[in-house]
Amino acid sequence: MRAVQDESITQPRGHVDSPACLTLSGVGKTFGSGAGQTEALGHIDLAVREGEFLAIVGPSGCGKSTLLQIAAGLARPTQGAVHFHGDEVTAPPPGIVYLFxxxxxxxxxxxxxxxxxxxxxxxxxxxxxxxxxxxxxRYLDMVGLADFAGHYPAQLSGGMQQRVTIARALAAQPRVLLMDEPFSSVDALTRLELHAIVQDLWQKHGFTAVLVTHDADEAVFLADRIAVLSARPSRVVQVLETGLPRPRDRLETPQMPRYLELRHELLAMLLGKRP
Ligand SMILES: Nc1ncnc2c1ncn2[C@@H]1O[C@H](COP(=O)(O)OP(=O)(O)OP(=O)(O)O)[C@@H](O)[C@H]1O
Ligand SMILES: [Mg+2]
Incomplete structure (x- = not known):
């Protein structure tokens, strides 16, 4: 595994020719049986590229959390399979860290x-x-919490607590960090600060990031690629390559024509105004 102290990683990551590290092949998930059954995931094919920042977006209840849990080995698919560096995932593999x-x-x-x-x-x-x-x-320092090492979680704000969970996730030295809407329970300004922290840590430490989010701006701002899921039973309807330069700047990047174009396209899909 790449040393976590290494801050010299500057080569492009997650490009078309990067190998896939985590592969979902024909993954389906149906809960229950008979009249009460729910088909959450229809047929998901998705290859996460080594080192990339992938966002997964889709309407509420389409199965995003289910998909991420299956990718992490925390749940089993009813069809298809997940592979991590060629090995089938049947339990949480070392190297994959899940941020709730x-x-x-x-x-x-x-x-x-x-x-x-x-x-x-x-x-x-x-x-x-x-x-x-x-x-x-060192990890607390990276998320700006070195001065709060001796505090208890209840003595911190929500945003600070989420920074502790980010520090803890990184301390586990992930090769892949799976994040299920990790910024949705904090206020809007803290969310922007957490975006900057996660982007910075991802750039420095070389892990692969997969982010589930409802938020079109968050997806466009952070991701290299955005996989858009349909309503339940979900499929990947489109994968957008963002192609925005890094590091992305909170004030400058959202002004770029490409950013606005992606945001518009994504919102149109999420609102059902595009096929
Ligand atoms: N343990 C379970 N048992 C039965 N049904 C479940 C279970 N977990 C999820 N489901 C169903 O599967 C579907 C997908 O749920 P999931 O939580 O993955 O969606 P989601 O896209 O993450 O939703 P949200 O955007 O609201 O977080 C839903 O219809 C949900 O009711
Ligand atoms: Mg969810």
Whole structure:
């Protein structure tokens, strides 16, 4: 795995010729049986490219969370298969980290901020407690929370708690970071700050990012590619290549003609005004 301290990664990532690291082939998921059954995922084919930032958007209830859980090995498909670097995913594989929307539920309230992050680090092979804490401190620094290491989650704002979960996810040294609407429970300004943090960390650390979101602006601002899902039972109806230069700037990028064009196209699809 690439060293997490390496900040020199500048080569283009996620290009057309990058190999796929995570592949969903004909993935379908039906919950229940008989009259009460729900076909959530119809037939999903999707290859996530090594190192890219992929956004997945689609109408509410179309199966985005189900899809991400199946990709993470947290749930099994009823049809098709997921492969991670060629191996079929049947349980959560090392290297894939899942970032949940509900930061409040995913932090341990009885552990301090640094010990919440250290929890992920302690689970990496061969790391003692002192080393885990030193490493955790670096990750807290990256998300601007070094001064809050000794606080408990309840003593932090929602946005700060979500930054702790981001630090903890990175401390686990993901090869692939799967994020299920991780910014939807924070206020609009904090969301923009978290976008900048995630973009920066993704650029520096070289992991592959997959982001599920409802938010067209978030998808266009962060992603290299955007997979658009249909309503349930969902399929991938289109994959848009954003092609916007990086690093993306909060004030400049949204003014670019390409940004506005993508945002318009995406909103039209989400609102059902495009086939
Ligand atoms: N454990 C479950 N048992 C039964 N049905 C489920 C289960 N999980 C999800 N579903 C159903 O599958 C469909 C897809 O749910 P999912 O949560 O994946 O959608 P989503 O796209 O993430 O929605 P949202 O945008 O609201 O987060 C929904 O109709 C939901 O009711
Ligand atoms: Mg969901």
């Amino acid at each position: 929307q509900q930061y409040g539920k995913s932090l341990f309230p009885w552990r301090t901020v640094i010990d919440n992050v250290a929890f992920a680090v302690e689970h990496l092979a061969g790391m003692g407690r002192a080393e885990a804490r030193a490493s955790s401190r």
